[in-house]
Amino acid sequence: MKKVYMDYGATTPVDPEVITAMNPYFFEIYGNPSSTHSYGVDAADDIEQSRLKVASLINAKPEEIIFTSGGTEADNLAIKGVAALHENKKNTKGPHIITTEIEHAAVLETCKYLEKTGFDVAYLPVDKYGLIKTEDLKNTISKNTFLLSIIYANNEIGTIQEIEEIGKITESNGILFHTDAVQAVGKIPVDVNRSRIDLLSLSSHKIYGPKGVGGLFVKKGIKIKPLFHGGGHEQGKRSSTLNTPGIIGLGKACELGKKRLVTDSKKMIKQRDTLIKNILGIEESYLNGHPNKRLPNNAHFRFSAVEGESLHMMLDNKQIAVATGSACSSKKLKPSHVLLALGLTPEESHGSLRFTLGRQTEDTEISYVSKELPKIVEHLRKMSPLWKK
Numbered sequence: 001m002k003k004v005y006m007d008y009g010a011t012t013p014v015d016p017e018v019i020t021a022m023n024p025y026f027f028e029i030y031g032n033p034s035s036t037h038s039y040g041v042d043a044a045d046d047i048e049q050s051r052l053k054v055a056s057l058i059n060a061k062p063e064e065i066i067f068t069s070g071g072t073e074a075d076n077l078a079i080k081g082v083a084a085l086h087e088n089k090k091n092t093k094g095p096h097i098i099t100t101e102i103e104h105a106a107v108l109e110t111c112k113y114l115e116k117t118g119f120d121v122a123y124l125p126v127d128k129y130g131l132i133k134t135e136d137l138k139n140t141i142s143k144n145t146f147l148l149s150i151i152y153a154n155n156e157i158g159t160i161q162e163i164e165e166i167g168k169i170t171e172s173n174g175i176l177f178h179t180d181a182v183q184a185v186g187k188i189p190v191d192v193n194r195s196r197i198d199l200l201s202l203s204s205h206k207i208y209g210p211k212g213v214g215g216l217f218v219k220k221g222i223k224i225k226p227l228f229h230g231g232g233h234e235q236g237k238r239s240s241t242l243n244t245p246g247i248i249g250l251g252k253a254c255e256l257g258k259k260r261l262v263t264d265s266k267k268m269i270k271q272r273d274t275l276i277k278n279i280l281g282i283e284e285s286y287l288n289g290h291p292n293k294r295l296p297n298n299a300h301f302r303f304s305a306v307e308g309e310s311l312h313m314m315l316d317n318k319q320i321a322v323a324t325g326s327a328c329s330s331k332k333l334k335p336s337h338v339l340l341a342l343g344l345t346p347e348e349s350h351g352s353l354r355f356t357l358g359r360q361t362e363d364t365e366i367s368y369v370s371k372e373l374p375k376i377v378e379h380l381r382k383m384s385p386l387w388k389k
C-alpha cells in the first residue's frame with residue numbers, strides 16, 4: 001500500500017491546475033501590482049480577477065475581499081481591527097467580545113491578548129457535540145457587546161454551527177458577526193449574505209491552494225483598523241506588496257472549489273460514513289463531534305484505554321498520516337481544549353484521533369485504514385493497564 005494521507009484538515013496538496021495558474025506570475029507577470037506601468041497593471045488586473053473568484057465562492061462582492069497571509073492573519077485583522085475602534089469601551093463591565101471555547105488558536109489567543117489589554121471576553125460553552133446554544137448567546141450579549149467571533153466548522157471535530165440562526169441574532173442585536181470559516185469554505189456552501197456575516201476568514205492551503213495566503217471578507221461599510229501600517233494597500237486595511245502568485249493560486253483554488261463542491265462533498269461523505277461505520281465496529285470506540293452536522297471530510301474518534309499518540313505513531317509506521325489534536329496543537333501534550341469543552345476527560349481526549357479526507361482519498365485507502373486500525377487498537381490495548389478485558 002502506498003502512503004495514505006488523511007490529514008487534509010491540516011493542509012492540502014496544491015491542485016495541479018492551481019500550480020499551472022500560478023506559474024506565469026513568478027517570471028513573466030512579475031510586476032508589482034501597485035506599479036502604474038504595464039507590468040504592474042497586468043498583475044493588478046489578474047489580482048482583481050482572483051478577488052472576483054474568491055468573492056464568488058462565498059457570495060460576496062469583490063471589493064469586500066482583503067487578501068492576507070492566511071487564516072491566522074485574517075482572524076487577527078478581523079478581531080483586533082474591530083476592537084481597536086472600541087478602545088473607549090475598555091474596562092467597562094459586560095462582555096465586549098463573545099467567542100466560544102472551541103475556537104482555533106488564531107481566535108482564542110487573539111481574544112486572550114485583548115482581554116489582557118482591558119477588553120472583556122465571554123467564552124460560550126458547547127454541548128457534547130460541539131454546538132453552542134443560541135439561548136446562551138442571546139443571554140450573554142450585553143449593551144457593551146460589539147463583536148461575536150465563532151468558528152463556522154470546527155477544525156478538530158468538524159462540527160458545523162447553526163450559522164444562519166446565529167447571524168439573525170447578531171443582526172437583531174446590532175453586533176458584528178465574524179466567523180472563522182477556514183475549514184468550511186470550499187467544503188460546504190457558505191453564503192455571507194444569507195447568513196448575515198460581517199467578517200469571514202478563509203485560508204488558501206486548506207482548499208488545494210498554496211500556503212501563506214488567505215483572505216478576510218469585510219462587508220461593505222464595515223470599518224476595521226489595520227494591523228500593518230505602510231503603503232495603504234487593500235483599501236488601507238492591509239499594507240504590503242500583494243503576493244501575486246499566491247493570490248492567483250487562491251483565486252484558482254476558489255474557482256475549482258466552487259465547481260467541485262457538490263461532487264467532492266458527495267464523494268467524501270460516502271467515504272467518511274464508510275470509515276465511521278467501520279471504525280465504530282471496534283469495541284469501545286466513539287465518534288467525537290456531531291453525527292451529521294459535521295464537515296463532509298471529517299471523522300474524529302476516541303478509543304478507550306489507548307493513547308492517541310501511540311495510535312498516531314503506529315499508523316504512521318503503516319504509512320497512514322492522521323492527526324491527534326489539531327495540527328497546530330498536536331506538538332503539545334496538553335489535552336485538546338476542544339475535546340475538553342465537549343465534556344471529555346483528559347484521558348478520553350488523549351485517546352482521540354482525527355481523520356480528514358480530501359480530493360485524492362481513494363476507497364482502497366478507506367478499506368486499508370479500516371483493516372489496519374482495529375489491529376493496532378487491539379495490540380495497544382493488550383499492553384494497556386487500563387484495558388480490563
Ligand SMILES: Cc1ncc(COP(=O)(O)O)c(C=O)c1O
Nearest residue numbers: 070071072104106155182183203
Ligand atoms: C479553523 C482554522 N482557523 C485558522 C487557521 C489558521 O490558518 P492559516 O494556517 O492559514 O494561518 C486554521 C489552520 O489550521 C484553522 O483550521
